[in-house]
Amino acid sequence: MVDYDFKKIEEKWQEEWRKERLFEPEVDTAQKKIFISVPIPYPSGQLHLGHMYTWGRADVYARFMRMRGYNVLFPQAFHFTGGPIMGLRDLVKRGDQKTLDRLRAQGVSEEDIKKFGEDAKYICQYFSKKAMDDLTSAGMSIDWRRRFFTTQLNPYYSKFIEWQFRKLKDLGVVYKGTHPVVWCPNEKTPIGDHDRSEGEGESPVRYTIIKFTIGNVILPAATLRPETVYGATNLWINLKGEYLKLDVNGEEWIVVKSAKEKLESQLKNVKDLGYFDVSEILNKTVRNPVTNEEIPVFSADFVDMKMGTGVVMSVPMHAPFDLDALDRLVQENLSSIKPIRVVNVAGEDNLVEASIKKFGKTKEGLEKATRFVYKEELNKGVMAENCGDISGLRVAEGREKIEGVLKEINANDSIYEITGRVVCRCGYEGIVKVVENQWFLKYSDLSWKELGRKMIERMNIYPEELKTQFLAVIDWLDDKAATRNGGLGTPLPWDESQVVEPLSDSTIYMAYYTIAHLIENIPIKDINDQLFEHVFFGKETNDRKHEKIIKRMRNEFEYWYPLDMRITAKEHITNHLPFFIMNHAILFPESKWPRAIAVNGWLTINMEKLSKSKHAALTIEKHVREYGADRLRLVVGAGEKIDDANWSTDNINGLDQRIGFLMQTAEMLGTFGDEIKMIDEYLKSALNNIIQKTTENYESLNLRTGLFYALYESITSIKLYLDLGGRNKENVRWAIETVTKLIHPAFPYITEEIYSRLGHKGLIEKEDWPAVDKEAVSEAVESEIAILEKTTGDIRKIIAMLRKKGNKPKEIILTIADKNAFEVYNKIADIAAEIKDPNKIRERLGIKGALVESLTSKVNRLPNRTLYAEEEYRVFSESKEWLEKTFGCKVEIKKGGDDKATPGKPAIKII
């Protein structure tokens, strides 16, 4: 590592930035603005390297844009909404050992831990303060004046949320409904994924109930494949099970005992009418409500007492379990039923028979067979001609349509099951509950989706490939439950039993940043919808008391909005980002729609995912202390696009080397002169190319590539320049300053330091971003340098061979090709620019000879640029000294006279 006192340097420049108020931009209509934001973190722990990656990317962009002359706003708030912090408080209160260990590992004092157990708000405050300090020390150029937090703990923000939801309701996109959730009957709350000790990822699945009737009594068969009702040959019940007769919404249902609780928690009005002996209906017939046929009721062991209603529709032609059970009855001469085909799969004669053969008749085998048949028929199946209204439809379509058919004849209902066993952390098994009084945002609305799509089409999305995915997500979007009945948050203004849930109260909060530092000058009692309507939409206000401050708020919003760049990680693609898009689309006019989104992958450490247990060891605080902020900021170059980025401290060495090189070269400047050689043209050309590439890549948040040019390619070019004998003071100085500027957004502290050591008084961040001098870019010069390098490589190869033979080179003679060879070469290059076929090129050229033959013989080695004889001579003769030094022998450069020389490839003769 290069030795420098990073702590001192960091403190020094932080102070300078603070003095200059560099990160506290004011409205200035004469200056172009850019508004950047990163998600609002949830302060349930200390920020770690994963955060560093996302914030680092945002900060590089912010500093880059500042240098490009933009007035940059980069604010940061904190999100207190939700349940987990309260959960953390309870765990601390309970003295949960794991939790306490984790907090202690993060350096939380015993006194603070005690307070955590008493007050969730204190946890929020503690960690948000920490986060602020960590981000600041890591060099984030954040305007902290505008920080705020959410929930009713901040009544101003709550007013903003209330306004927003009233407005959404007025727009007709909020409605009250019901929603199935996995529910803990003990704690009486939904069990989210992280609240489960078993069953992560399991979710409610809806079974269709088809009502078969026997007189007035209903046998409700639960099924995932209602479209096969045309092929039902019988019903299955299980004589070993206990059944009940229930009054369900005024109808008499026969169901297995376990279904009672489910139906109750799924909003059915249930009265228990007592035990029902199912042997009473065994072998009796029931009426299929769709076909009106009478079919028998049989018993089968495979009917699961815990699943659904305990009544199963038998479709032996399309269900392995049904066929297997029926076969047994037929063998015992208890039935003579024949399966009925209702789905055709091209090229398949009897899918169920085939699959049973394949997977076997064990329970596992039949389960596999069932999944297989389900999949095949769903994907490839077509409903047969005996299926009434759904005949000829694809299975998926038929399944959708049959629901309507059943509904019309009042023969359907539904029951939810969980896709797998879920156990709550409290130890109780989860069930599906249909919760009432849920308020939904109607993201399924087609005209709303149209707005969302329109916004996406107009937005810059980085990486670009994600645009199609965003459009797909909008298509897939369904109504979103926007409230819940617990946790921290803002109560829904018209139904205070519900709290706006976290993802729904953080869709347009970026607008709040524009006024967050001003709004609290107005007493809370005077904050109303009219104020927000005025500030955001310029509608009339009759508040004269706060005229001045309101006017400022209005100006701030008008100036800063829309948001120019939203930077976030990929886990938000299917939740936060689409909501952010949709809510902006419906609430704001097009001129205020966000302009760009940049998405990044996750950070891995030495190729391993950052697991929760590792967070404590990977805090930003710890790493800044250990390595310094600049070195830590190297993490922004760890990845690109949505690929996962890998961080390893190995890379620090590479950074240090290059920083050291810049500093050393800066110190050597005094020994340089003012001679200008071809290599100086090369330096100018190469660096201008690098400026261009760096700028383009920073613009689209491709920071790994940007840094590759700014930090690696640039220094490689400067080294090559010095190697080849370049010693022009002005040019080297310019090169060092340019590179320092190019890498400044990523490594702000050390670059400020280098810049001041170069004798500059002002801040580098206030300097202009290096401009590309197109005049200086010369393809010819760069190709000649490449030719020089290639030739050097060839010489080396030949010398190595000679050495093997025991020969030592005494002299190297390089001969540049004849002028007329260059003419031929360039003619071919010209033709090859449009015609690519070697045969046709030769035809068109009309010249023959060994040179033409060799230049056009290999299709992938056609000349593709113009070369100049004088330039080629110059580059070699100016490098003569260097070549002699490199190879330790005499070198002679000749012009013409050797047939072996071709343009771009001088003849090498070694004596």
Next chain:
RNA sequence: GCAGAGGUAGCGAAGCGGUCAAACGUGUAAGGCUAAGGACCUUAUGGCUCAGGCCUUCGAGGGUUCAAAUCCCUCCCUCUGCACCA
């Protein structure tokens, strides 16, 4: 299942019709520098050659083209998300 992304040398990762045996980083090996180690510099790192050459490679198999890692088709495999949860 649905949706999206992707499979390139030991590893990571560029390239997205012709300057591709394939940038760059890292690893490995040899040499230099060092008292030594680290750091640094040079070179090598698909195979065969041994005067700058040739041959075979970019998940598998077909196809288009004078020319394919790059375009088209089929197949195999991997990753991510699927919601009321931050």
